Structures are given as structure tokens and as C-alpha cells.
Amino acid sequence: MSALARNVYSEEMPFRDPHTAAPCLWAVRGRDGPAFEVSTATPSFATHDQDRKGLEEALIAIACREMGKSPTANFGRIITGYSQSGYRSDGYVGDPLxxxxxxxxxxxxxxxxxxxxxxxxxxxxxxxxxxxxxxEKPTERYNMI
Incomplete structure (x- = not known):
């Protein structure tokens, strides 16, 4: 969470890694102002990455159902008026269009x-x-010599 917050408040749009939502949240901050409200939790049953990611996806699906749309900063999207940064290895930094x-x-x-x-x-x-x-993949047998 601290890496996401640090990148959202940087001078230039952050890359999509380490957090894919950072470029969009950076653009939202530029458009709407610096205030964000964030909640976090790590339930005891979701301390491993696979469990945590599964829980995150379930919560995103519930939020999508309740809002009637996908969350603004998920799934690699960016708000209108901005270009999306690439991954750090690509080197492309997004900016206002x-x-x-x-x-x-x-x-x-x-x-x-x-x-x-x-x-x-x-x-x-x-x-x-x-x-x-x-x-269905065909089953093949190989004779090892």
C-alpha cells in the first residue's frame, strides 16, 4: 500500500508496476485533487499471495455488482484525458493527452x-x-530409450 501511495503522489505518472492501479490513481489525483479514502485488511485466511489475490478478485466482483460498473482504477484502465504508462521495462511514462x-x-x-x-x-x-x-489434449505415449 505504501508503494502505491508513494507513486500516486509522485511528480510524473508512475509505471504500471509494482501496482497496476497507480497510473490511473495518479491521473485521478491530478483531475480531482489529492484526497483519497483507502481501507485495507489482511484476514488471517488470506496471508498468502494466492489466497489474498482470490479474495481481492471476489471483492472487486462484488463492488462491480453493487456499482453497476468496473472500478475506475482496475484492469489497466485510465481516465479520459490521460495516456496510460507502460510497465517499467517498456519505459513509457503516461501523461495528460x-x-x-x-x-x-x-x-x-x-x-x-x-x-x-x-x-x-x-x-x-x-x-x-x-x-x-x-x-482435450490427446494422450501420447513415448518410449524412452
């Missing part, structure tokens, strides 16, 4: 899924989505 310029990552994102059939995670219509069946 010139008049008439556009950035494709300003699309509003997907609305919430309908939350149908939530219990059967392997169903082809889980969460109201159309899911393809996994491809």
Missing part, C-alpha cells in the same frame, strides 16, 4: 455479470457467462 488525442484504455469496462448459477463453477453457464469446455 493533448487536445483531440484519445487513449483506448479509457473504455468504461464490462458491467457486472448476472450472478446466476454461482455454485457450479464448472458449469458452461457459471455466473451467467458462456464458458467453453476445456480442450
Amino acid at each position: 493533448e487536445e483531440g488525442e484519445t487513449e483506448p484504455n479509457t473504455e468504461p469496462g464490462r458491467g457486472p455479470v448476472p450472478w446466476k448459477n454461482v455454485d457450479d463453477v464448472t458449469a458452461s453457464d457459471w455466473m451467467g457467462l458462456e464458458c467453453a469446455k476445456p480442450e
Whole structure:
């Protein structure tokens, strides 16, 4: 959290790593002012990265459902009027756009899924989505010499 906060308040737009939301939050700060309200928690069952990330994704899905849209700074998006920084290895630093310029990552994102059939995670219509069946790979036998 401290790396995210430090990068959001830097002079130039931060890279997308270590936190992919930092460039968008930097732009929001430039547009709306420096005040942010943030809450954090690390439940005892989510101390490992995989568990924590799973919990984060679930909370983002719930927020998306309740707001009726994707959160502003998630999924690599940027607010209108700004170009998105790349990853540090790319070296591209975003900034406010010139008049008439556009950035494709300003699309509003997907609305919430309908939350149908939530219990059967392997169903082809889980969460109201159309899911393809996994491809079956042929089984091959190799003779080792």
C-alpha cells in the first residue's frame, strides 16, 4: 500500500508496476485533487499471495455488482484525458493527452455479470457467462530409450 501511495503522489505518472492501479490513481489525483479514502485488511485466511489475490478478485466482483460498473482504477484502465504508462521495462511514462488525442484504455469496462448459477463453477453457464469446455489434449505415449 505504501508503494502505491508513494507513486500516486509522485511528480510524473508512475509505471504500471509494482501496482497496476497507480497510473490511473495518479491521473485521478491530478483531475480531482489529492484526497483519497483507502481501507485495507489482511484476514488471517488470506496471508498468502494466492489466497489474498482470490479474495481481492471476489471483492472487486462484488463492488462491480453493487456499482453497476468496473472500478475506475482496475484492469489497466485510465481516465479520459490521460495516456496510460507502460510497465517499467517498456519505459513509457503516461501523461495528460493533448487536445483531440484519445487513449483506448479509457473504455468504461464490462458491467457486472448476472450472478446466476454461482455454485457450479464448472458449469458452461457459471455466473451467467458462456464458458467453453476445456480442450482435450490427446494422450501420447513415448518410449524412452
